[in-house]
Amino acid sequence: MPAVSKVLIANRGEIAVRIIRSCRAAGVATVAVYAEADAGAPHVRLADTAVAIRGASPRASYLDVAALLATARGAKADAVHPGYGFLSENAAFARAVAEAGLTFIGPSPDAIATMGDKVAARARMADAGVPVVPASGVLAPDPEVFAKAAATIGYPVVIKAAAGGGGKGMRIVRDAVELPDAIRGAAREATAAFADGRLYLERFLERSRHVEVQVFGDTHGRIVDLGERECSIQRRHQKIIEETPSPAVGPDLRAAMADAAIRAARAVSYVGAGTVEFLLDESGRFYFLEMNTRLQVEHPITEWITGLDLVREQILVARGEPLSFESATPRGHALECRLYSEDPARNFLPATGTIRALTAPAGPGIRFDSGIAPGSVIGVDYDPMLAKISTWGATREEARRRMLAALRETIVLGVVTNRDYLREILAHPAFIAGATHTEFLTEHLPGWRPATRDGRDLAAVAAALALAAPPPATADGDPRQTTTPSPFVTLGGWRTGVSTR
């Protein structure tokens, strides 16, 4: 049986932290890798060993296959966990890990490759009897070619990247005149994200829901489903709120979707954790979108309702052991919110800065996964997700109320976040009613601006006190010098300007 006793984690941020935690609980040692800029990051502190990888850029460090494998060898690791993003769905990496004599914690390179080519995967799924959305094959990047295909499929259409996923290289097109710009933008984004600019067209289903099924396979021929997750609340075609179970899925539909998901996984002899994504239309029909051959960002909500630790199951499966459970009995309801450093009032523009204060939420049914700490610099090199807040409740309403309480307690100072936007979505009557779909945010919260709050004037008073302080005396970059201007120093400063007695 393959040994998994020391795992190199080829990732950073919250997912690296989350993997280290499960490894530690399972008695498995961990090796973190980090780019120079991440030297003080939580995943580096938490791992048993941490090794710097000097890449050409901060991102390149986590993508350098040769350096990662050399590090694994040097640290005597026997397995590699890729997390999500970076090299997690790179078949060549999975193959290279195996060829280096290490265990890749994930599916086979063949399964990754098949599902990674979205056009080939669709064809494979259609053959396996899984319903798919009407679509074209890969098209030449010529507006006329796209216009012809779109006319056959019927508008609105969505341009997608053949290598794609994660909302990268996606453009919704409602009219042929929009095609030239959309093709150019999608090709550029796809090339940047996947080094592959190939595009295809799919029918765009209005007001549909994004519902995905968590599947898990082991090397003993078992493939099970762990229920669905609804991920319809999206901006830039990327999820920001997920929940399970879906308010739109009843027992019959759940059984049908689970059956289709397991059929999809079987078609590629799937081993490990995977997710089959579907679109669910207003009439209750569902269509295969893609299969993600890795642990998803939103896996904690499945862990909440099943009581399982999916990373632990991944380790068991990688060792060749059977899954630890016979069947998963879901209990209650779970929600997840993704906290992003971005400004929802300015078209979700990524925000940069340094985190100067951080308070994590806690309490019954509340989980906080993050890879940030006070002093963390949020730059432009990595995905702007700061943390995931997930809550569990016996009912959806209890989970929702806990989420509102958790978000209120989540304090990140120094960078703009989408926290208050998330709170407003959760408080929206349509969300409370469970009436979610992929255009929910543009329909219900267009032109969102932060509300004026009761404490505004008092905050201005505190800011005025802080600002009137003299500039920091030292220039050595000690953050404490700049973060704690003393009001008493401030008061001293006023005397020259204001006659107070």
Add this chain to the structure above:
Amino acid sequence: MSVDILVDGERVALTLTRSGDTVTARVGEASYRGVVHHRGDTWHLDLEGCSVMATVVRERDEIWVALDGEIYRCTPASEDRNDRGAGPGRSPRITAPLPGKVLDGAVREGQQVAAGDSLVVLEAMKMETVATTDAAGIVTKIHVTPGTMVDVGQLLVDLELAD
């Protein structure tokens, strides 16, 4: 001392006076009076009628205040530079809203543009962001070419406003 603070973009004009350790702040009709002390980032505002605790930190030219579960981003109004792309103020100088790489100039010099039009496409954090104009006008000068790395606030495009 009178000072204007922008709280999440909204202007708050206030007057501060001090008598001994007692601070008095007037904001419009309201007035706050009491003692302010702090330990590290934690501030205690012991005011007549209410006593509140806040977290107050500084990041660049911004003061961040967390108060009663709410977060406020405050900047001195006089330092509110109008250099943020399509932000308020109908700026004829379009600047980079964040550091990144210029992918594409969506416009040519001499071109007429309408409010909301994309002028330059930038890539940062693996995503595309467009610098737009909030006013109609004519592009007089483009300062960057595809591939240029730009810093936040760097000038991208000059416009001559239509009105």
